[in-house]
Amino acid sequence: MDGQAYRDLDDARTRIGEFIEVVYNRQRLHSALDYLAPDAYEASLWLQRQETPDAIHSRENCY
Structure with missing residues (x-):
């Protein structure tokens, strides 16, 4: 790790x-x-939760 010196194991x-x-x-x-x-x-999960349920539902139908 970046040439660190350690006291012991x-x-x-x-x-x-x-x-x-x-x-x-x-x-x-x-x-x-x-x-x-x-x-x-x-x-990204937080952003998805901020969307309206209709927006989430319509996105799921796109796949």
Whole structure:
């Protein structure tokens, strides 16, 4: 991870685990989320919920 120096193995495991959870997993694209990052996927869900039910229904019929 960017040439970081770690105190010991436990420090490395902790800091690398935090990096994976906080940075990597939130930025990488997930196939289960239509190849969006989790934050982008959640934002798209929020936008969909803001639409009227008629708009959502008509979009579902387009596919």
